[in-house]
Amino acid sequence: MIKDITLGQYYPAESVIHRLDPRVKLVVTLLFIISLFVVDNIPGYALAFLFLAFWCGLSRVPLRFMLRGMRTIFFLLLMTVVFNLFLTPGTPLVSFWKLTITREGLRIALLMAVRLVFLIVGSSVMTFTTTPNHLTDALEALMRPLKRLGAPVHEIAMMMSIALRFIPILMEETDKIMKAQMARGADFESGGLIRRARSLVPLLVPLFISAFRRANDLALAMEARCYHGGEGRTRMIPLTYHARDRIAYGLLLLYLILAVVIGRDIFGLAAAIGGLPV
Amino acid sequence: MEPIIEFRNYGFQYTAQAEPTLSDIDLRIFPGEKVLIVGPSGCGKSTLAHCINALNPCSRPGTSTGSLTVGGLTPEEAGVFGMSKIVGTVLQDTDGQFIGLTVAEDLAFALENDMVRQEEMHARVDEISGLVGMRDFLRRAPGELSGGQKQRVSMGGVLVDDVKILLFDEPLANLDPATGKDAIALIDEIGREQDKTVIIIEHRLEDALYRSVDRIVVMGDGRIRADGPPDEILCSDVLSREGIREPLYLTALKYAGCRVRPEDHPASVTTLEIAPYKDAIAGRYGGADPRVPETGGEEILRVEDLTYAYRPGEPVLKHVDLSVRRGEMVALVGKNGAGKSTLSSLICGFIKPAEGRILLSGEDMAGLTVKERGERIGLVMQSPNQMISKPMIREEVGLGLAARGVPEEEASRAVEDALRICGLYPFRNWPVGALSFGQKKRVSIASILAIRPDLLILDEPTAGQDYRHYTEIMEFLKDLNEKTGLTILMITHDMHLMLEYTDRAIVLADGECIADTTPARVLTDPEVCAKACLKETSLYPLALACGIEPPDLFVERFIALERGVRAAQADKGGAA
Numbered sequence: 119m120i121k122d123i124t125l126g127q128y129y130p131a132e133s134v135i136h137r138l139d140p141r142v143k144l145v146v147t148l149l150f151i152i153s154l155f156v157v158d159n160i161p162g163y164a165l166a167f168l169f170l171a172f173w174c175g176l177s178r179v180p181l182r183f184m185l186r187g188m189r190t191i192f193f194l195l196l197m198t199v200v201f202n203l204f205l206t207p208g209t210p211l212v213s214f215w216k217l218t219i220t221r222e223g224l225r226i227a228l229l230m231a232v233r234l235v236f237l238i239v240g241s242s243v244m245t246f247t248t249t250p251n252h253l254t255d256a257l258e259a260l261m262r263p264l265k266r267l268g269a270p271v272h273e274i275a276m277m278m279s280i281a282l283r284f285i286p287i288l289m290e291e292t293d294k295i296m297k298a299q300m301a302r303g304a305d306f307e308s309g310g311l312i313r314r315a316r317s318l319v320p321l322l323v324p325l326f327i328s329a330f331r332r333a334n335d336l337a338l339a340m341e342a343r344c345y346h347g348g349e350g351r352t353r354m355i356p357l358t359y360h361a362r363d364r365i366a367y368g369l370l371l372l373y374l375i376l377a378v379v380i381g382r383d384i385f386g387l388a389a390a391i392g393g394l395p396v
Numbered sequence: 397m398e399p400i401i402e403f404r405n406y407g408f409q410y411t412a413q414a415e416p417t418l419s420d421i422d423l424r425i426f427p428g429e430k431v432l433i434v435g436p437s438g439c440g441k442s443t444l445a446h447c448i449n450a451l452n453p454c455s456r457p458g459t460s461t462g463s464l465t466v467g468g469l470t471p472e473e474a475g476v477f478g479m480s481k482i483v484g485t486v487l488q489d490t491d492g493q494f495i496g497l498t499v500a501e502d503l504a505f506a507l508e509n510d511m512v513r514q515e516e517m518h519a520r521v522d523e524i525s526g527l528v529g530m531r532d533f534l535r536r537a538p539g540e541l542s543g544g545q546k547q548r549v550s551m552g553g554v555l556v557d558d559v560k561i562l563l564f565d566e567p568l569a570n571l572d573p574a575t576g577k578d579a580i581a582l583i584d585e586i587g588r589e590q591d592k593t594v595i596i597i598e599h600r601l602e603d604a605l606y607r608s609v610d611r612i613v614v615m616g617d618g619r620i621r622a623d624g625p626p627d628e629i630l631c632s633d634v635l636s637r638e639g640i641r642e643p644l645y646l647t648a649l650k651y652a653g654c655r656v657r658p659e660d661h662p663a664s665v666t667t668l669e670i671a672p673y674k675d676a677i678a679g680r681y682g683g684a685d686p687r688v689p690e691t692g693g694e695e696i697l698r699v700e701d702l703t704y705a706y707r708p709g710e711p712v713l714k715h716v717d718l719s720v721r722r723g724e725m726v727a728l729v730g731k732n733g734a735g736k737s738t739l740s741s742l743i744c745g746f747i748k749p750a751e752g753r754i755l756l757s758g759e760d761m762a763g764l765t766v767k768e769r770g771e772r773i774g775l776v777m778q779s780p781n782q783m784i785s786k787p788m789i790r791e792e793v794g795l796g797l798a799a800r801g802v803p804e805e806e807a808s809r810a811v812e813d814a815l816r817i818c819g820l821y822p823f824r825n826w827p828v829g830a831l832s833f834g835q836k837k838r839v840s841i842a843s844i845l846a847i848r849p850d851l852l853i854l855d856e857p858t859a860g861q862d863y864r865h866y867t868e869i870m871e872f873l874k875d876l877n878e879k880t881g882l883t884i885l886m887i888t889h890d891m892h893l894m895l896e897y898t899d900r901a902i903v904l905a906d907g908e909c910i911a912d913t914t915p916a917r918v919l920t921d922p923e924v925c926a927k928a929c930l931k932e933t934s935l936y937p938l939a940l941a942c943g944i945e946p947p948d949l950f951v952e953r954f955i956a957l958e959r960g961v962r963a964a965q966a967d968k969g970g971a972a
Contacts, residue, residue, distance in 0.1 A: 251497035283497055286539050291782075297746050298777045299785070301770040302847065303799030320785035320795075327781050332492050339493030341476045342449055342485045343553060344509040352511045354504035354521070 129246040135177040136247045139363045140256035146173075146370050147244045153377045154233045154240075162381025163232055169373050170240055179246045184239050195234055202227040250282035259357055273347070280336070288329060295324050399424040400560060400593050401448060405462035408447055412457075417443045418618045421462070427560070430587055430594040430608075432626075434601050435615030436639045437862040441597045444615070445563055447471065448595070450479040467560055480506070483561045484554025488569050490546040491538070499525070499541070499549050500534040506557045520556055527586065528552040543732055544575035548582065555586065561593045562586070568600050569860050572731045572889045574929035580606040599862045601635070602643040602934065608663060614638055626663035631656050641863040644892070644954075645934040649673055651957050652680035665934045670941045677942045681953045693722040695758070696850055696883050697743070702752035704738055712738045714907040715752070720851070725877050725884045727894040727915060730904035731929030736887045739904070740853050745769045757850070770796070774844035778856040780836035783843070789815070789831075790824050793843045800847075807846075814846040817876065834865050838872065845876075851883045858890055866890075870897050871962075891931055895919060896955060903928045916951035 130136075135143070150169070157166060174184065188195075208222030245253075258275035265271045296306060299320060306317050403423040409416035417440045425431055435441045446452040447464060450471035464471060467482040487493050496502030500521055507517045525531040528548040538546060547567065554562065564583060568576045584607035587594035598604040601612075605626065612629040614622040616638040622629055629635065635642045645665045649656055654676050656662045660669040697720040705711040713735045720726050728736050741747050743754055745766040754761050756772055777783050786792040793814055797807040815821045818838040823831065828839060837857070844852065857873065858866045874897055877884050888894055894901050894915045901918045903911040905928040911918050918924055919933040935954055939947035 249497065251501065279497060280495070283494070283538070287491065294777065295782050297741070297744070298775060298783050300746070300766045301744050301773070301775045302796035302843070303767050303770055304795075305767065305799070323785045324782050332489075335487060335489055335492035336495070338451055338455060339487055340495055340505075341455060342451065342480050342483075342487070343495070343506040344477055344480045344557065345505070346477050346509060351508050352514065352517065354501055354508055354514065354517050356514060 128249050129179045129183055131178045131247075133176060133178040133247065134362060135173070135243065137362065138247075138366055139357055139359055140248050140252040141259055141357060142359075142363045142366045143244045143248055144253070144256045144260060146366065147241050149370060149374060150240050151237055153374060153381070154236055157377055157381030158229070159381060159383055162377060162383075165373070165376055165380055166236060170236055173243055174239065177243050177247050179243065183246065184242055188235070188238060191234070191238055195231060198230045198234060199227045202230055251279055254279040254282070255353070255355075255357055272351075284329075284332065287332070288325070291328050292321065292325055295321050397426055400427045400467055401425040401595075402465050403462070404464070406447070406464050407461040408443060408452060408458055409460075410443075410452075410456060410458040416618060417458075418447070420619055423613065423620060423623065425593060425595065427593055428591055429610045430584070431596070431611045431613060432601075432604055432609045433595065433597045433613045433615060434599060434604070434635075434640050435621075436599060436864055439615045439638070440618040441615050442565060443618075445485075445565055445595065445597050448479075448561070449483040449485045449563060450474060450476045451485075480559075481557060482559055483563055484557060484559035485563045486547070486550045486554060486565065486567065488566045490543070490550045490570075493550055493553075494538040494546060495553075497537060498534070499530055499536050499538075502538070502549055503530075503534075503552045503556055505553060510557075524552045524556045527555065527590075528582065542575070543571050544578060547571065547575075547579055551582070551586070555590070559592070561595065564594070564596045564598075566598055566860075567596065568598055568603050572929050573603070573891055573931035574731065574925075576603055577606050577931060580604060583607070599640060601640055603931075605643065605663060614640065625658075627658040627661055630662045631658050639862070639864045641892070643934055645938045647958070648681075648935055648938060648954050649677070651954070651961075652676045665937045668938075668941075670938070674942050677938070678944065681942075681944060681950050683953070693724070695719050696722045696756065697885075698755040698758075699739075699743070700753045700755070702739070702742060702754065703750045704735075704742060704747065705750060706738075711750075712907050713742070716904070716907070716909050718902050718909055718912060720883060720885060722850075722883055723877070723881045724900060725874070725898045726886070727898040727901045728885060728887045728904065729889070729894055729901055729918075729928065729930060734904040734928065735907045736904055737855070740775065740855065740885075740887060743769075743853065744773060744775050767800075770849075771800070771847055772850050774847060774849035774852045776841055776844055776852065776854045776857070778859050780833070780840040783840040784828055784836060787827055787829070789820065789826050789828055789839055792828055792839055793846050795843060796847045810846045810848065814842040817845060817880065818842040818872070834861075834868050837869055841872075841876075845882075849882075851885065854884065854886045856888055856890075857886055858888075858893060866893070867962075873897070891919060891933060895933060895951070896958060903930070905929075914948065914952070916948040916955065920947040920951055 150166075154166060157163060174181070203219055203223050204217050206220055206223030206226050208220035210218050211221050211224060212219045248256075254275045257278065258271055261269070261271045261274070300306065304317060304320065306314060309317070401424070403421045406418065406421040407416050408418040421444065433441050433444065443452060446456070447460070448466055448471065452458055453460065453472060454476045460472065466479065469478065469482065471479050494502055495505050503521045503524055504517050507520060512520070521534070522531070525534055528551050530545065530548050530552060533541065533545065538549075541549070562583070567579050567583065571579060580603065583594060583596065586592065596604055596609070609626060611624065612622075612626050613620060614629060614634050621638055622632065622634040630642065630646060643665070645668070646656060646662060652673065654673040656673075660672070661667040699716055699718045702713055702716045703711055704713045716735075716739065728739065730736055738747070742749055745761070745764060761769060784792055786795055790811060794807055794811045797810060802810070812821065812824070815824050818841060820835065820838055820842055823835070828836065831839065841852075854873070858869050861869065870893060873884060876882055886893070886898065898915055901911070901913065901915040902909060903918055903924055910927055911921070911924045919930065920936045920939070922932060924930070925932045933951060935951050936947050939950040944950040
């Protein structure tokens with residue numbers, strides 16, 4: 119049951135996106151997400167959709183993999199839609215019992231749904247095509263300016279990469295401990311949310327013991343191999359930009375300009391053409 | 397020649413302990429030597445090792461007396477970082493010391509810390525990966541590697557630094573027998589080719605001696621009890637005094653009344669001069685077949701044509717058939733990944749078979765839930781720490797009953813019965829934290845026994861335990877089996893355990909059951925051993941050398957003798 123969590127899984131394949139510098143992917147993903155919140159008309163979303171389709175297509179990750187991640191956020195999506203649909207004041211469209219759907223509500227609900235889906239798919243392309251270690255490298259590189267302000271950038275990145283390294287081990291351990299308890303009659307699957315949460319408490323003790331022991335062992339191992347903190351380390355595989363990365367940045371810039379121009383309708387083009395709705 | 401490591405009247409006491417862990421240590425190790433340090437758990441052998449690489453007292457505070465120099469430095473002053481340039485340490489749990497997210501990055505970790513330039517780093521990683529035989533795996537993640545491969549990476553990770561001393565802390569823990577053999581061979585090769593000083597800390601003497609060493613240092617109670625060439629140490633009685641198991645072939649010679657001399661080279665069964673003892677052995681181990689005819693108890697567990705695959709097209713189990721009779725003690729063996737854990741998961745109902753049936757006392761279990769199966773099949777995990785979740789012993793043992801809603805009075809009786817059987821009744825109101833590892837193990841077994849299962853499945857019941865604790869746990873299980881008639885199925889890597897304590901061994905290799913016979917026959921069958929990554933017993937070459945046919949009968953007779961000796965010891969212990 120614990121293995122159902124697919125978010126943030128790497129999908130090995132040979133594609134341009136896989137080969138891109140992780141910094142590029144991180145920047146693209148971040149700016150793409152921001153663009154989703156800047157854009158607020160249909161042509162703008164059509165553009166975002168085109169960009170996303172292009173991005174996904176190049177990644178060669180099967181669509182069903184992308185959509186599998188959607189399952190985990192289905193409830194969030196549903197709730198966002200329902201709340202926006204019924205609780206936005208404005209011009210009523212349909213009304214039954216005590217609930218009213220307004221024109222504005224419908225618009226916002228749709229917008230939020232589209233944004234959320236695009237956001238999840240867009241960022242899952244990054245996690246599907248980038249190994250966790252590349253991702254932490256990119257984070258460290260992009261956060262480097264913060265070092266001047268005294269932020270422990272290297273330590274944060276090292277902590278993240280160790281956390282990522284230990285997630286599968288701890289998952290396996292949890293699975294083992296759960297099985298042992300299940301065979302003894304513990305029930306993790308029935309009952310309400312609170313009961314289920316409470317049934318997990320007995321797992322925590324053995325899991326914490328194991329996690330602490332591992333943390334201690336790892337610290338010893340790192341020290342015994344000359345680790346002395348972040349200052350003065352080289353990287354085995356340093357990040358370097360290639361031509362494809364520059365092209366990607368160029369395309370991103372083009373998209374962003376178009377997104378602002380079209381999505382915000384700066385020149386009033388839509389109105390001029392004859393007033394597309396929205 | 398100057399010693400590379402020199403302890404002079406050295407002592408060490410952890411700040412957290414009332415007594416010194418090491419005292420009166422005088423030990424000199426010379427460059428290029430290969431030294432095996434043996435001793436029971438808690439004898440201070442790991443502490444000694446961690447004084448050499450400065451983890452003591454730099455990471456675990458304590459105070460030392462006397463002097464220690466390693467490669468011309470005083471570890472305490474040089475610190476862990478300073479010592480890591482001279483001493484390469486491979487810790488016990490290779491999974492826990494894998495730092496990088498890929499093999500290459502893990503190998504490069506020390507170089508990265510050292511600010512080595514990239515080109516040089518790649519060249520060095522390439523060279524080292526070749527040395528430890530991992531060049532084809534550079535881009536793999538740790539999760540994709542086997543236990544043996546992880547150990548190779550750990551070894552490479554310390555070799556990149558061009559250290560002078562290689563320190564191995566229990567390199568055989570968690571490895572299957574054949575992989576353990578490979579590990580010892582690799583340590584030997586690297587030590588010799590790279591001209592390193594090698595120190596191996598182990599309590600499994602016979603396995604560690606698979607390749608020759610220059611010296612054995614025997615430790616006990618924080619002191620050095622003996623220090624000398626293996627041939628001499630093996631002929632003295634210091635090993636049995638300190639509770640270290642001597643190699644089986646030597647025990648066999650002893651039972652035959654032979655006094656082995658150092659000049660017969662007893663360090664390995666292959667170098668042992670057997671001629672003088674041949675007649676004594678043939679006399680002692682000739683005679684009748686000690687095997688008791690099979691007890692025809694009813695069949696309690698039956699697995700029919702079982703097939704299972706985690707991923708389509710890659711079956712982990714292929715048409716496995718086996719059966720267990722009531723009252724048997726059976727070993728399930730095979731290398732890591734052979735399907736042993738999958739089989740126990742299928743029996744317990746965590747996963748559903750793709751094909752085939754599992755019958756418990758003749759009844760198909762397909763419709764039973766995990767919980768229902770749990771009432772009849774008890775599963776004991778490798779480490780009690782994976783099972784214990786309540787602070788008090790009584791609560792822990794009663795947990796399974798509470799989950800089933802058994803009335804309090806009945807539950808409390810069952811708990812007390814289980815505690816009595818496990819010899820824990822006097823501790824019933826104690827907190828779990830106050831118990832030793834062996835006692836905790838008993839608590840985890842008692843908590844299963846309270847549910848009164850028909851069949852007990854134990855995963856590696858003695859992993860990581862020294863000979864004394866091993867004997868303690870196994871004698872307890874044997875007793876349980878004999879007195880209550882409980883059927884026990886053990887998943888294990890321990891060839892001694894299987895030989896001495898089980899009636900039958902089921903051998904899995906690549907998802908198929910390749911043997912189902914007496915442990916003695918399995919361990920004298922080179923073909924089965926090779927296929928399942930088991931290690932032949934050293935009694936086998938001895939039987940061949942003495943011309944005893946068939947070899948498994950020789951092994952049977954030895955085991956019968958061994959059990960007799962142990963029972964006599966237990967009686968003596970009981971009387972005292």
